[in-house]
Structures are given as structure tokens and as C-alpha cells.
Amino acid sequence: MTLVALLAACGFQPLYGRRDTVTVPDEFTAIFIARIEERVGQELRNHLVKTLQPRGRLGAPLYRLETSVSEGRTSLGVRKSAFATRGALRVNAAVNLYQIKSGSSVLSFNSIVSASFNIFKSEFATLMAEKDARRKAIQDIAEDIRVRIGAYLKEPTKRKGS
Numbered sequence: 001m002t003l004v005a006l007l008a009a010c011g012f013q014p015l016y017g018r019r020d021t022v023t024v025p026d027e028f029t030a031i032f033i034a035r036i037e038e039r040v041g042q043e044l045r046n047h048l049v050k051t052l053q054p055r056g057r058l059g060a061p062l063y064r065l066e067t068s069v070s071e072g073r074t075s076l077g078v079r080k081s082a083f084a085t086r087g088a089l090r091v092n093a094a095v096n097l098y099q100i101k102s103g104s105s106v107l108s109f110n111s112i113v114s115a116s117f118n119i120f121k122s123e124f125a126t127l128m129a130e131k132d133a134r135r136k137a138i139q140d141i142a143e144d145i146r147v148r149i150g151a152y153l154k155e156p157t158k159r160k161g162s
Contacts, residue, residue, distance in 0.1 A: 027153040028052040028146075032061035032100070040134065041069045044093065047142035052149070063106070064098045065149070071134070076116060089130060090114045091137040095145055097152070107152045111144045113137040 031052060036045045044067065069091065076086040090112065097107040115133035120126045 026058075028149070029055070029058040030060075030062040031097070031149070032057070032064045034064060034066045036067050036069060038069065040071055040091065040138065041067070043135070044069055044138050044142060047138055048145060051142050051146045062100055064100055065145075066096045066098065067145075068094045073130070075119070085119055086116055087119050087126075087130065087133075088114055088116045089133045089137060091134065091141060093141045093145070095148075097149060107149065109148060111141045111148075113140045113144075115140075 029052075033045055033048050033052065036042065048065070048067075071089060071091045074088050074090070076088050091114075093111045095107075095109055095111060096105050098104065099106050115137040117129040117133040118126070120129065
């Protein structure tokens with residue numbers, strides 16, 4: 001218990017994990033999150049806004065986050081009758097963080113998540129399973145983007161548009 005109090009006193013903040021209160025680094029509020037094409041892109045943008053800026057954007061943005069999303073679906077488990085029993089959804093997000101002042105890209109990466117789902121005899125049940133897999137994949141990508149941008153912005157030489 002003493003170690004926790006000591007770490008909290010020195011300003012230690014875990015990059016991973018949950019906290020009792022919603023706290024986000026101030027640097028996240030200086031990011032303009034650009035529109036993302038397609039429905040899956042809209043869902044990802046909504047998660048990014050909720051994750052990076054739960055209290056809204058404050059002040060003039062220093063960074064612009066641009067993301068493009070693509071997805072693919074494959075069959076994994078196939079019975080002898082040639083009917084698939086398991087599917088995989090692969091979601092790929094190409095992420096670019098631009099410094100608005102200079103217009104240059106300061107961080108670029110791909111975030112790729114695979115999520116599997118059951119394929120049922122009922123088309124509706126399969127559609128709902130695939131939709132749930134997509135939702136989970138998008139949440140994972142939004143969290144990955146948050147962590148990577150957070151790590152970048154916490155570097156002293158990269159902070160606040162320098």
C-alpha cells in the first residue's frame with residue numbers, strides 16, 4: 001500500500017489499466033479527430049472521441065488525427081459438408097498524426113485486429129455475431145491508437161507541438 005501511495009505522489013500514471021475516475025492527458029484534447037469514411041470508420045471515430053476526449057476538445061488543436069479503415073472477412077472452421085462454422089473479421093486502421101503548425105506527419109502506424117465469430121444456420125444470428133466481433137475489434141483499435149498516441153505525446157521532445 002505504501003508503494004501505491006509513493007507512486008501516486010510522484011505523478012506515476014499507468015499507460016494501461018483502468019482507473020476509478022476518467023482522466024485523460026491534456027495532450028489528447030489538442031487533437032482534431034478527422035472524419036473517417038464508411039460506417040466502420042464512423043464507429044471508430046466515435047470510440048476515439050469517447051476515449052481521447054471524453055470532456056470534449058479544449059482550445060485550438062495542435063494535432064490532426066487522420067485514419068482510414070479497411071476490413072476483410074474469411075471462413076475459418078469448415079465442416080466436411082463445406083459449410084463454414086467459424087468466421088474471422090480482420091480490421092486494419094492506417095493512422096497518421098499530423099502536427100498542424102508544420103503540416104508534417106509526426107506519427108504513422110497501422111493497427112490491425114482480428115476477431116472471430118460463429119457462423120450459424122440463422123443468417124440473422126450470424127450477422128449479429130459478426131457485428132459484435134466488429135464492435136470489439138473497433139474498441140481494441142481505438143485503445144491501441146490511444147496507447148500509441150499517448151506514448152508519443154508523453155515523450156518530452158515531442159510534447160505540445162514542439
